[in-house]
Amino acid sequence: MAHGCGSQNSDDIVARKLTALAHPVRLATIRQLAAAGPTGLAAGRLAERLDVAPNALTFHLQKLAAAGLVESHREGQFVYYRAEFDALLALTDHLVGACCSEAEESCGPRCPTSRDR
Amino acid sequence: MAHGCGSQNSDDIVARKLTALAHPVRLATIRQLAAAGPTGLAAGRLAERLDVAPNALTFHLQKLAAAGLVESHREGQFVYYRAEFDALLALTDHLVGACCSEAEESCGPRCPTSRDR
DNA sequence: TCATCGATTCATGCACTATTGAAAAGCATG
DNA sequence: CATGCTTTTCAATAGTGCATGAATCGATGA
Numbered sequence: 001m002a003h004g005c006g007s008q009n010s011d012d013i014v015a016r017k018l019t020a021l022a023h024p025v026r027l028a029t030i031r032q033l034a035a036a037g038p039t040g041l042a043a044g045r046l047a048e049r050l051d052v053a054p055n056a057l058t059f060h061l062q063k064l065a066a067a068g069l070v071e072s073h074r075e076g077q078f079v080y081y082r083a084e085f086d087a088l089l090a091l092t093d094h095l096v097g098a099c100c101s102e103a104e105e106s107c108g109p110r111c112p113t114s115r116d117r
Numbered sequence: 118m119a120h121g122c123g124s125q126n127s128d129d130i131v132a133r134k135l136t137a138l139a140h141p142v143r144l145a146t147i148r149q150l151a152a153a154g155p156t157g158l159a160a161g162r163l164a165e166r167l168d169v170a171p172n173a174l175t176f177h178l179q180k181l182a183a184a185g186l187v188e189s190h191r192e193g194q195f196v197y198y199r200a201e202f203d204a205l206l207a208l209t210d211h212l213v214g215a216c217c218s219e220a221e222e223s224c225g226p227r228c229p230t231s232r233d234r
Numbered sequence: 235t236c237a238t239c240g241a242t243t244c245a246t247g248c249a250c251t252a253t254t255g256a257a258a259a260g261c262a263t264g
Numbered sequence: 265c266a267t268g269c270t271t272t273t274c275a276a277t278a279g280t281g282c283a284t285g286a287a288t289c290g291a292t293g294a
Contacts, residue, residue, distance in 0.1 A: 011144050018139035021212075023252085024132045030212075031128070037220020044270060056253070058272055063251095077261045077270050085216070092209035095138075095147075099202070103154020140282090161240060173283065175242055180281095194240050194291045 014094050017087065020067035025052055026060045033070060033083040040082030131211050134204065137184035142169055143177045150187060150200040157199030 021027055028050055033041060041049075047057045061081055064070040069088065072081050100106050138144055145167055150158060158166075164174045178198055181187040186205065189198045217223050 011148070012141050015139055015141045015144045018135055018144065022132055022135035022139040024129055025252095027128050027132045027135065034216045035219045037217040038222055039220060042270085043272095047271095053254080054271065055255085055273080059252080062272095074260090079271065088212060092212055095205055095209055099151045100154040102152045103156060105155055159240085160242090164241095170284080171241065172243080172285085176282080179242095191290095196241065 010094070014091060017067045017069060017091055020063050020069055021091075023060065023063075025050060025056070026064055029057070029060060029064065030069060030083055030088070033081060034085070034088070036082070038082060040080040042078040042080055044078070046081065127211070131208060134184045134186060134208055137180050137186055138208075140177065140180075142167060142173070143181055146174070146177060146181065147186060147200055147205070150198060151202070151205070153199070155199060157197040159195040159197050161195070163198065 021030060029046065032046060032049055043057060043061065044054065046061075047054045050057065052060075061070060061072070065072060067087075069084050070081050071084055072079055074080075138147060146163065149163060149166055160174060160178065161171065163178075164171045167174065169177075178187060178189070182189060184204075186201050187198050188201055189196055191197075
């Protein structure tokens with residue numbers, strides 16, 4: 001505990017991203033943005049779909065952006081948000097990346113260690 | 118609605134699991150258990166490896182167990198914990214499951230929608 | 235039974251996060 | 265410039281989670 005806070009461990013970075021995802025509104029947000037694809041969605045339209053107050057949505061979007069999971073760009077009066085797909089995929093890799101690396105037996109047919117990549 | 122799992126929304130269940138994972142100690146715990154494979158690790162050995170107080174580790178392990186991400190079984194005076202691999206893999210599926218479902222263009226070569234399963 | 239080791243439970247204090255409502259800033263149109 | 269729409273900022277509150285230390289429970293062996 002309380003070992004150096006200067007250079008952050010990879011686990012800490014991933015934990016920060018998971019913290020950003022670990023909220024019903026933010027998770028639904030990411031899924032909406034993921035479904036919307038590279039074009040993204042305007043903040044207002046997102047607020048409508050999720051039935052969330054605009055200011056509340058901004059709060060959550062900022063957390064997602066701080067974690068590097070979404071990006072925003074302005075187009076006229078609208079602000080479009082889109083998911084950072086690379087960050088999402090890297091996240092899933094990290095979760096089961098070291099699976100069974102120290103074990104003799106594999107954890108199952110879907111184990112990333114046991115199937116070719 | 119791919120799986121009709123109980124009363125709670127699938128997003129809420131996933132959010133609960135992500136909440137359980139979204140902590141440096143718990144994330145490191147899962148990775149240690151994932152690396153250890155189906156055999157698992159004793160709580161004390163886990164505490165040593167992670168440099169965490171035993172009672173603190175119990176606190177975190179209970180959160181992981183409540184989310185269905187780990188399981189425990191007693192062997193003599195030791196309590197072994199092992200990762201629930203199915204729950205972990207289901208989690209990663211959910212994250213990018215609906216990726217680009219509403220978009221004309223795919224988000225990339227690794228998009229789950231764009232590659233066969 | 236007593237002593238020891240492993241694991242858990244309990245209680246307290248602290249910090250952080252989410253929610254809400256009101257207000258303000260940025261952009262477009264008449 | 266004035267108006268309306270979109271988005272963000274701010275402030276106050278309530279709620280939740282985490283860390284810490286002491287005490288407890290369970291199992292093992294002398």
